[in-house]
Amino acid sequence: PRPIERLTAALEETHAARKKLKVKDAVVMWFKMDLRTTDNRALWEASEKAREAGVPLICIYVVSPQDFEAHLTAPVRVDFTMRTLRILKEDLAALDIPLYVETVEKRKEIPDRIVEFMNEWGASHLFANMEYEVDELRREAKMVKMFADHGLAMEVFHDTCVVSPGALTTGSGKQYAVYTPWYRSWVAHVHANPELLDTFDPPSKNPPDARDKVAALFDRDIPDVPENKRLSEEDAKRFHALWPAGEHEAVSRLDRFCEEKIGQYNERRNFPAQAATSSISAHLAAGTLSARTAIRTARDKNKTKKLDAGNEGIKTWISEVAWRDFYKHVLVNWPYICMNKPFKPEYSNIEWSYNASHFTAWCEGRTGFPMVDAAMRQIRSIGYMHNRCRMVVASFLAKDLLIDWRMGERFFMEHLIDGDFASNNGGWGFSASVGVDPQPYFRIFNPLLQSEKFDPSGDYIRKWIPELTNVTGKAIHDPYGRGAAAQAKKAGYPEPIVDHKESRNRALSAYKVGIGRD
Numbered sequence: 223p224r225p226i227e228r229l230t231a232a233l234e235e236t237h238a239a240r241k242k243l244k245v246k247d248a249v250v251m252w253f254k255m256d257l258r259t260t261d262n263r264a265l266w267e268a269s270e271k272a273r274e275a276g277v278p279l280i281c282i283y284v285v286s287p288q289d290f291e292a293h294l295t296a297p298v299r300v301d302f303t304m305r306t307l308r309i310l311k312e313d314l315a316a317l318d319i320p321l322y323v324e325t326v327e328k329r330k331e332i333p334d335r336i337v338e339f340m341n342e343w344g345a346s347h348l349f350a351n352m353e354y355e356v357d358e359l360r361r362e363a364k365m366v367k368m369f370a371d372h373g374l375a376m377e378v379f380h381d382t383c384v385v386s387p388g389a390l391t392t393g394s395g396k397q398y399a400v401y402t403p404w405y406r407s408w409v410a411h412v413h414a415n416p417e418l419l420d421t422f423d424p425p426s427k428n429p430p431d432a433r434d435k436v437a438a439l440f441d442r443d444i445p446d447v448p449e450n451k452r453l454s455e456e457d458a459k460r461f462h463a464l465w466p467a468g469e470h471e472a473v474s475r476l477d478r479f480c481e482e483k484i485g486q487y488n489e490r491r492n493f494p495a496q497a498a499t500s501s502i503s504a505h506l507a508a509g510t511l512s513a514r515t516a517i518r519t520a521r522d523k524n525k526t527k528k529l530d531a532g533n534e535g536i537k538t539w540i541s542e543v544a545w546r547d548f549y550k551h552v553l554v555n556w557p558y559i560c561m562n563k564p565f566k567p568e569y570s571n572i573e574w575s576y577n578a579s580h581f582t583a584w585c586e587g588r589t590g591f592p593m594v595d596a597a598m599r600q601i602r603s604i605g606y607m608h609n610r611c612r613m614v615v616a617s618f619l620a621k622d623l624l625i626d627w628r629m630g631e632r633f634f635m636e637h638l639i640d641g642d643f644a645s646n647n648g649g650w651g652f653s654a655s656v657g658v659d660p661q662p663y664f665r666i667f668n669p670l671l672q673s674e675k676f677d678p679s680g681d682y683i684r685k686w687i688p689e690l691t692n693v694t695g696k697a698i699h700d701p702y703g704r705g706a707a708a709q710a711k712k713a714g715y716p717e718p719i720v721d722h723k724e725s726r727n728r729a730l731s732a733y734k735v736g737i738g739r740d
């Protein structure tokens with residue numbers, strides 16, 4: 223059975239016992255990638271349980287350096303999480319609810335530590351939202367059973383997607399493997415079940431005597447960022463200014479975007495020099511914002527309640543947020559993508575070129591292709607890259623350099639503030655043509671044309687590549703080919719490491735041979 227089926231079975235198996243179990247002295251909410259008080263399903267359910275029983279709600283978050291390592295979580299993302307926890311702790315404290323944050327070295331210690339914590343505080347019920355990665359689903363399935371064995375109850379909820387993975391099937395009962403029909407079905411499902419976009423209220427305030435009962439939990443500070451993921455002082459300063467953390471910031475970013483930019487999203491979203499997208503991905507990844515709130519807020523700006531009608535910008539934006547749901551649906555239904563395997567197994571035999579100096583040039587933004595280099599310097603500098611550029615650099619790595627896309631996928635996770643396994647794997651699979659509903663393998667981005675089309679003035683390139691600041695006109699897209707060679711050389715900007723025409727042909731034949739079409 224797939225991991226989601228194991229978890230569902232564990233929940234079904236223990237259902238009767240969980241229902242019967244009386245609430246003891248406290249109810250516990252276990253925070254994971256859902257670091258917000260508003261519109262958080264498990265938190266709301268936990269709060270209701272505690273309120274009905276008249277006991278305190280207490281919250282826990284467990285930091286595991288090994289878990290960060292295993293998920294390749296970027297230091298900037300870990301730092302964002304730790305800053306968010308401080309804000310969340312304050313927000314919850316205002317409701318007399320403590321958030322206790324504890325560090326355990328190994329991730330396998332997490333379940334036992336949570337049971338210990340529950341026993342320390344006489345808690346009987348644990349609430350959590352589901353995470354869809356394979357290890358997490360398996361862990362949760364085991365935990366649900368282990369809790370039942372200990373006379374405890376663990377409740378796990380779907381929360382991170384608007385439509386839970388598995389809820390939509392094709393007419394013949396299969397899981398969708400193509401976005402467009404899935405999206406049509408997603409829209410129809412939300413229209414038929416509009417409550418899916420309703421918000422969950424923040425938790426109720428703990429009862430008046432609760433603060434004393436659990437006072438010790440309020441005293442503990444949020445730990446520092448684990449050493450293996452700590453930022454340099456200089457990076458921390460830059461990132462903190464660029465990426466304020468917490469759910470209030472998330473909501474104000476979303477509101478600003480819906481107020482000022484969403485109307486033109488359709489026309490402007492592909493131009494990286496224009497700040498025309500929402501930049502809420504870090505918040506959706508950390509769970510400081512829910513996808514429900516994102517979509518509901520956008521919909522409420524439209525003249526219609528329909529998600530696929532009305533203003534083009536709003537419609538398109540909603541369909542982009544839906545991609546996030548789609549890739550989680552893919553992860554849940556084809557969990558082998560978590561195991562380094564391409565969605566399309568027939569793409570497993572492509573003979574990649576393991577050219578270390580090409581890979582280093584790509585990582586460092588020194589390929590001699592300005593659009594690619596600007597994008598790679600953007601991700602290194604701010605932990606974020608514009609979507610168009612993500613596609614351009616991914617295509618360049620997998621096709622022009624014929625380097626295994628998984629090396630790029632990994633590099634992205636190690637650097638992105640919004641690193642999310644499902645979306646990142648989906649994006650790489652799309653660009654490298656090995657994923658679900660991908661770009662056909664013979665469609666190979668020409669980095670020069672992409673640059674001319676989507677950064678026509680060259681402003682994006684100039685912003686990230688100081689060596690090219692003074693290059694004017696069309697030469698900005700290709701300084702060595704368009705008359706700015708001396709200038710580029712003098713400034714230390716590298717010559718192109720490959721010839722696009724040649725590398726295109728090489729990629730076409732390697733793909734054809736790999737998938738047996740030759």
Ligand code: FAD
Pocket residue numbers: 491499500501502503504506507542543544545546549607608609610612613616634638640641642643645646647648649650653
């Ligand atoms: P907006 O354009 O404002 O979109 C709003 C939200 O919709 C985004 O925040 C995101 O949650 C969702 N979204 C938009 N486009 C996509 C998409 N193609 N796939 C999935 N969700 C989408 N997104 C991540 O959140 N984490 C990743 O690790 C990630 N890796 C990617 C890797 C590659 C190779 C590619 C091509 C795309 C990747 N994306 C990833 C998707 C997309 O690039 C980002 O979500 C987007 O650039 C974030 O900026 P924004 O919030 O301003 O987006």
